[in-house]
Amino acid sequence: MRAALLLEYDGGGFVGWQRQENGLSVQQVLEEAASRLVHGAPVVSAVAGRTDAGVHAEGQVALLDLPRDLAPERLRDALNFHLRPHPVVVLCAAPAPAGWHPRFSARARCYRYRILNRPARPALTAGRVWHVERPLDVPAMAAAAAALLGRHDFSSFRASLCQASSPVKTLDRLDVTRAGDMVEVRAGARSFLHHQVRNMVGTLKLVGEGRWPAAHVAEVLAARDRRRAGPTAPAEGLCLTGVRYDEDLFAQGPEMPG
Amino acid sequence: MRAALLLEYDGGGFVGWQRQENGLSVQQVLEEAASRLVHGAPVVSAVAGRTDAGVHAEGQVALLDLPRDLAPERLRDALNFHLRPHPVVVLCAAPAPAGWHPRFSARARCYRYRILNRPARPALTAGRVWHVERPLDVPAMAAAAAALLGRHDFSSFRASLCQASSPVKTLDRLDVTRAGDMVEVRAGARSFLHHQVRNMVGTLKLVGEGRWPAAHVAEVLAARDRRRAGPTAPAEGLCLTGVRYDEDLFAQGPEMPG
Numbered sequence: 283m284r285a286a287l288l289l290e291y292d293g294g295g296f297v298g299w300q301r302q303e304n305g306l307s308v309q310q311v312l313e314e315a316a317s318r319l320v321h322g323a324p325v326v327s328a329v330a331g332r333t334d335a336g337v338h339a340e341g342q343v344a345l346l347d348l349p350r351d352l353a354p355e356r357l358r359d360a361l362n363f364h365l366r367p368h369p370v371v372v373l374c375a376a377p378a379p380a381g382w383h384p385r386f387s388a389r390a391r392c393y394r395y396r397i398l399n400r401p402a403r404p405a406l407t408a409g410r411v412w413h414v415e416r417p418l419d420v421p422a423m424a425a426a427a428a429a430l431l432g433r434h435d436f437s438s439f440r441a442s443l444c445q446a447s448s449p450v451k452t453l454d455r456l457d458v459t460r461a462g463d464m465v466e467v468r469a470g471a472r473s474f475l476h477h478q479v480r481n482m483v484g485t486l487k488l489v490g491e492g493r494w495p496a497a498h499v500a501e502v503l504a505a506r507d508r509r510r511a512g513p514t515a516p517a518e519g520l521c522l523t524g525v526r527y528d529e530d531l532f533a534q535g536p537e538m539p540g
Numbered sequence: 541m542r543a544a545l546l547l548e549y550d551g552g553g554f555v556g557w558q559r560q561e562n563g564l565s566v567q568q569v570l571e572e573a574a575s576r577l578v579h580g581a582p583v584v585s586a587v588a589g590r591t592d593a594g595v596h597a598e599g600q601v602a603l604l605d606l607p608r609d610l611a612p613e614r615l616r617d618a619l620n621f622h623l624r625p626h627p628v629v630v631l632c633a634a635p636a637p638a639g640w641h642p643r644f645s646a647r648a649r650c651y652r653y654r655i656l657n658r659p660a661r662p663a664l665t666a667g668r669v670w671h672v673e674r675p676l677d678v679p680a681m682a683a684a685a686a687a688l689l690g691r692h693d694f695s696s697f698r699a700s701l702c703q704a705s706s707p708v709k710t711l712d713r714l715d716v717t718r719a720g721d722m723v724e725v726r727a728g729a730r731s732f733l734h735h736q737v738r739n740m741v742g743t744l745k746l747v748g749e750g751r752w753p754a755a756h757v758a759e760v761l762a763a764r765d766r767r768r769a770g771p772t773a774p775a776e777g778l779c780l781t782g783v784r785y786d787e788d789l790f791a792q793g794p795e796m797p798g
Contacts (some may be wrong), residue, residue, distance in 0.1 A: 290663045317798055338664055355659075362660055371660040401613075402629040405548045406596055406779075410664070521664075 283351045284378040286359070286531045289342040292369035292411050294518065299342075308370055312344065315364035319357075320350050321373075330384040330525040331391055336475075336517030338410070341373075341392075341524035343531070361374070361378035372463070374532040376450070382529060388538040390454065390526040391474065395467040395483045396519045399460075411464070412483075418490030419462045420421045426489040426496040427456040427467070428483060429502060434473050437506035441514070444476035449506070451475060458486065468523075477514050485512035541609045542636040545619070547600040547652040550627035552667050552776065557595040557600075559721070566591070566628055573622035577615075578608050588642040588783040589649055591658075592735075594775030596668070599631075601642045601789070604629040605742040607797065610763045640787060641787075644726035648712065649732065653741045654777045657718075670741075670777035676748030678731045684747040684754040685714040685725070688761060690738060695764035696734055697743070699772070702734035707764070709733060716744065723748070726781075735772050743770035 297305035301313075309327055316325035330343040358375040365371060370407070381387075398404050398411040399418050430453055437449040455470035469479045470522065485502060488494045488511065494512075502510045547570070555563035560573075567585060576581035582761055588601040610618070616633040623629060639645075656662050656669040657676045687693075695707040713728035725744065727737045743760060746752045752770075760768045 290660070292666070340664065358659065366661075369663040369666060371663045373658065374662050400631065401616065402548070402631050403624075403628045405550050405627040406598065406668070408550070408627060538796050 283348050285348060285352075285357055286345045286376045286378040286382070286384065287344045287346060287353070287358075287372050288374040289339060289344055290371050290373055291339050291342065292409075293333055293335065293337045293339065295369070296335060297330045297353045298337070299329055309341075311368045312346075312361075313369050315361050316346050316348065316353050318364045318514075319352070319360050320348060323349055330385050330388050331517065331522050333520075333522055334517055334519075335530060338518075338521040339523075340521055343388075343525045343527075345378055345382075345384045346376060347389055355505070357444075361486050370439050376531050379529050379531075382527070382531075383457055384525070387527050388472070388525050389528060390470055390472055391522065392455075392468065392470045392526075393474075393479045394521050394523045395469070395479060395515065396521070397465040397467070397469075397483075398463055398466050400463040408517050410521075412487075412516050413492075414457070414465075416491045417458075418465055418487065419492060420458055422492075422496045423467075423486045423490040424458040426457050426486055426499040427482075429500040430456055435506050436478055436503070438502050438508055438511045439473040439478045439481040439506060440482070441477035442508065451478070456482065468490060472483075479518070480515040480520060481508075481511055481513075483515040483519070487515065488512045541606050543604045543606060543610075543612070543615055543644065544636040544640070545602045545616075545630050546603060546790050547602055547610075548629050548634040549593055549594070549597050549599060549600065550633055550667075551595045553627070555594060557587055557590045565598075565796065569623060569626045569628050573619050574604050576622045577610070577618050581607055586642050589645050589780050590777075591780055592648065592681075592775055594778075596776075596779040596780075598779055600780050601646075601783045601785075603636055603640075603642045611653070626741075629768050634789050637789075638786050640789075644755065645785050645787070646730070646732055646783050647786060648728055648739040649780065650713075650728045650782045650784075651732075651737045652779050652781045653727070653737060653773065654779070655725070655741075655745070656721055656740070657723050658721040665722075667776050668779075670745075670774050672723075672749075674746060674749045676718075676723055676745070677750060678723055678748065680718055680750075680754045681723075681725075681744045681748040682716040684744055684752075684757040685740075687754075687758040688714055692761055693762070693764050694736055696760050696766055697736045697739035698733040698766060698768045699735035699739070700766065704733050705787060707733060708782070709736070710720045714740065738773040738775070738778060739766075739769055739771075741773040741777070745773065746770045
């Protein structure tokens with residue numbers, strides 16, 4: 283059976299989604315849990331967004347190929363049993379439609395980046411936010427963000443290790459809002475370059491601190507030069523909140539972009 | 541100097557607010573940090589709400605008596621420096637008004653209780669929620685909660701260890717709402733009995749699961765018998781979100797009840 287899974291995980295203790303030699307990955311934990319359901323046979327997974335080390339997910343979508351049929355709810359509960367004690371859970375499982383692939387069929391991905399903007403370091407939100415002490419000018423950040431919307435060459439916001447064939451992407455959403463001490467950036471696009479969201483947030487933060495005028499961000503974009511943009515924001519503030527497909531995979535899904 | 545402090549802490553690793561022989565308390569951590577500011581002289585604190593083991597706070601209010609004057613922002617930053625690495629931070633410090641006391645001057649306390657209502661255990665909200673798998677009927681819980689509003693003898697919801705002189709309290713607010721998988725109970729009153737919020741939540745959960753009709757909660761209240769109410773909800777879902785005073789202590793405070 284091919285099963286689509288909706289996943290939540292705390293990326294803090296992982297080397298990222300993808301299997302690596304140097305530490306525990308979410309993929310390894312998921313595949314090993316799935317392997318327990320089929321008497322130790324190896325199980326291979328694919329995923330919508332290969333999140334980096336430390337990046338969280340509330341709505342990651344994965345595909346599991348299993349040599350055995352299981353009712354979706356039983357599959358969810360059995361995987362969750364074997365995923366213990368890792369901070370990875372299956373929110374929902376469903377039969378995967380024919381030809382569907384979590385990465386290549388994705389229509390949109392939505393990320394949320396949280397900045398805790400106050401003098402005191404986080405206590406209750408430790409590991410979930412970027413702590414920025416200097417007061418951020420959110421309207422200026424929102425104005426700068428608007429300049430990044432649309433179809434552009436995002437080379438200025440692309441990690442050197444990025445394997446995408448083209449630096450041209452279409453950014454559909456980049457909202458910056460504040461609720462008390464928490465500043466949230468929400469980004470939506472069909473796909474992103476490696477580190478694109480974190481590099482955009484690191485740049486918007488410089489605008490929010492008043493170090494760069496909002497209008498400077500359009501120049502940074504036009505330069506197509508990674509050295510012109512701000513630093514990469516830390517992983518722990520980032521969360522993959524949802525992935526959208528043409529197919530309605532899960533009865534009750536997470537927050538969807540758009 | 542007498543300083544009023546606004547505190548945030550993760551109660552997970554503490555025996556509660558109050559100093560105890562059997563483990564680390566928030567009070568001990570705060571007083572030891574303050575003692576570092578005055579060359580090791582002992583410092584005594586008082587607090588608005590003596591939270592139990594595992595209970596969190598976003599808006600706890602404390603009083604520190606210090607044998608030395610410090611500017612409020614310097615006091616906040618110096619305490620935060622010495623509070624590391626404990627998950628306790630000072631959000632704001634201010635000179636305490638004459639005659640003001642964090643506990644006895646409090647006009648209202650506001651608590652939030654979070655229930656994660658879904659099949660999968662929490663990954664990102666672990667330690668911050670009560671995980672309840674069975675779908676909760678939130679309108680029924682809200683109807684039951686309404687029966688508890690006002691001035692009553694809350695003996696049915698009072699811990700046997702409660703030291704309050706009277707079981708009569710006035711409950712000003714008890715809202716039950718849902719946002720996706722998260723069910724929130726918000727409670728506001730001048731003061732609460734020991735375990736009152738957690739006992740009310742444990743009772744409302746039985747209504748939400750359909751085990752008790754909403755109208756049964758009024759009977760439980762009228763019985764003035766702890767054995768008639770539901771079990772005590774776990775500590776980790778509870779957070780003291782704010783305390784209100786006649787005085788406007790902090791320039792920018794947390795969410796206030798009412």
